[in-house]
Amino acid sequence: MTNGSRRRAVIVGVATSDYPRLPHLSEHAVHGQAADRALADAGLSFSDVDGLATAGFFPMYATGVAEYLGLHPTYMDETNFGGASFEVLVEHAAYAIEAGAAEVVLVTYGSVQLSTMGRRLGTGGGGGGGFAPGPAIYDALWGNTLVGNYALAARRHMHEYGTTSEQLAAVAVTMREHARSNPQAQERDPITVEDVVTSRLVADPLHLLDCCVISDGGAACVLTTEERAADLEKPPVYILGAAHATTHHMNMSAMPDLTVTPAAQSGPLAFARAGLGPSDVDVAQLYDSFTITVVLTVEDLGFCKKGEGGSFVEGGGLGIGGRLPTNTDGGGLSSCHPGMRGMFLIVEAVRQIRGECGPTQVPDARVAVAHGTGGMLSTGATLLLGREAP
Amino acid sequence: MTERWFPDEMPYPSASAETSGFWEAAADHRLVVQTCDDCGRTRHPPGPVCPSCRSTRAHWAELPGTGSVYTYTVVRQAFIPALSDRIPYIVVAVDLDEANGVRLVSNLVDADHSQVEIGMRVEVAWEDMGPDLSVPRFRPSTVLSVESPTRSPTQSPTVR
Numbered sequence: 001m002t003n004g005s006r007r008r009a010v011i012v013g014v015a016t017s018d019y020p021r022l023p024h025l026s027e028h029a030v031h032g033q034a035a036d037r038a039l040a041d042a043g044l045s046f047s048d049v050d051g052l053a054t055a056g057f058f059p060m061y062a063t064g065v066a067e068y069l070g071l072h073p074t075y076m077d078e079t080n081f082g083g084a085s086f087e088v089l090v091e092h093a094a095y096a097i098e099a100g101a102a103e104v105v106l107v108t109y110g111s112v113q114l115s116t117m118g119r120r121l122g123t124g125g126g127g128g129g130g131f132a133p134g135p136a137i138y139d140a141l142w143g144n145t146l147v148g149n150y151a152l153a154a155r156r157h158m159h160e161y162g163t164t165s166e167q168l169a170a171v172a173v174t175m176r177e178h179a180r181s182n183p184q185a186q187e188r189d190p191i192t193v194e195d196v197v198t199s200r201l202v203a204d205p206l207h208l209l210d211c212c213v214i215s216d217g218g219a220a221c222v223l224t225t226e227e228r229a230a231d232l233e234k235p236p237v238y239i240l241g242a243a244h245a246t247t248h249h250m251n252m253s254a255m256p257d258l259t260v261t262p263a264a265q266s267g268p269l270a271f272a273r274a275g276l277g278p279s280d281v282d283v284a285q286l287y288d289s290f291t292i293t294v295v296l297t298v299e300d301l302g303f304c305k306k307g308e309g310g311s312f313v314e315g316g317g318l319g320i321g322g323r324l325p326t327n328t329d330g331g332g333l334s335s336c337h338p339g340m341r342g343m344f345l346i347v348e349a350v351r352q353i354r355g356e357c358g359p360t361q362v363p364d365a366r367v368a369v370a371h372g373t374g375g376m377l378s379t380g381a382t383l384l385l386g387r388e389a390p
Numbered sequence: 391m392t393e394r395w396f397p398d399e400m401p402y403p404s405a406s407a408e409t410s411g412f413w414e415a416a417a418d419h420r421l422v423v424q425t426c427d428d429c430g431r432t433r434h435p436p437g438p439v440c441p442s443c444r445s446t447r448a449h450w451a452e453l454p455g456t457g458s459v460y461t462y463t464v465v466r467q468a469f470i471p472a473l474s475d476r477i478p479y480i481v482v483a484v485d486l487d488e489a490n491g492v493r494l495v496s497n498l499v500d501a502d503h504s505q506v507e508i509g510m511r512v513e514v515a516w517e518d519m520g521p522d523l524s525v526p527r528f529r530p531s532t533v534l535s536v537e538s539p540t541r542s543p544t545q546s547p548t549v550r
Contacts, residue, residue: 156460205463
């Protein structure tokens, strides 16, 4: 099983924290809960950890998490790639382990976005007057919102390819079906396409139910060598291929084509590195900040042609037994979205490969893709995970 | 100086080394695009280096201030509290004429949100925010053409 010629990194432990409402916990405490559980899942302890990777919104963020967790890691990474951060952190951790720079890397995420926003509602926001610095002003002046930026992409996709609101709604409906099997999911009441397209418009053409939930929550995973994993209880999950890419920073005016995301670069590269293609994937965990995010991602990862994402997701295309079973925990649209959801995608992908997903288990799932999307469709990171060594 | 289209609580531009040329031209109601001296590539937002040829030499090419709507949204929920009395408002991405592919995100003013559509012809509508500060918003084109439906040049009190 072990390849004598090189060290291979595997995922040996995963966990989510409690979610979606954690008003009693600090952000660090959410990290701690997820980390404790992921290490227990791996059958390892904090004393085994020599590497820590996490992403947050302050400089030296990982250092703060290390102090809270009582860790003194000799490998650290706090690459912030927005919602795609955690796919990149796992990719980097795999490289570090394979290079011999780390033995056991803990990747954690924690957020109390919902509770924090609750305390700020009505007093904060993106206005605030004053001068906006440098290039950021080119989008800040117009009162556009995060939803509004994704709405610009959705409207353009509809114009170019005839994608309909009903097709976008199909994504939300399938995620809600999956969430019904997840007792922790934030929204579990069944919804129909009609419910989605008649929910109020937040930013045309995106309705309320085209948008993800806002949650508290965290998740974590543990990576080590294939050799070390042989002594652990749970079967290892292999990192078959990984890649990430970016098209622009935060200004939509700098995004070359609003219907093409960085997944169009990271996806083919990750598949090439894995020696696999889209048809090899059994189950997908795709960043679903908004319904349009999923439609663009299935196209850009090569599951269908550009422009055919709408018909691909229709009619249960993303359901269990569908064309591409996706977001089997209910996704960010229904289960949990604490701001940078990428870590949840990895946890659910690993659970699928291990066969731990109960009613939403894809039978004999051997290859999973987790793809994170960050910023204003600005960043993308693809991870291909599998049961067998590459 | 005209009254602001958005309330005063909204941000206003602060020029940096890279963007000052854009805002100086804007104050004169000239819409410009940063253009590489060496290869001619246009870019926006402005930056220190040409993304194509890495040249640091650039000039500000004046544009006619017209263009076509590439995409749009109508913002109906005020995530920004200052805008709670302003919704719904239209955000457009405009493919600028004679700008070699450069697109500007802005607002469509002097238009009802049911009017906006992709491909719609628009023209710049300058909003004066101070003696030396103007920002380019857009309004439906007042020039008759095949692409642009005829619209009366309604003058908003806030935009001239």
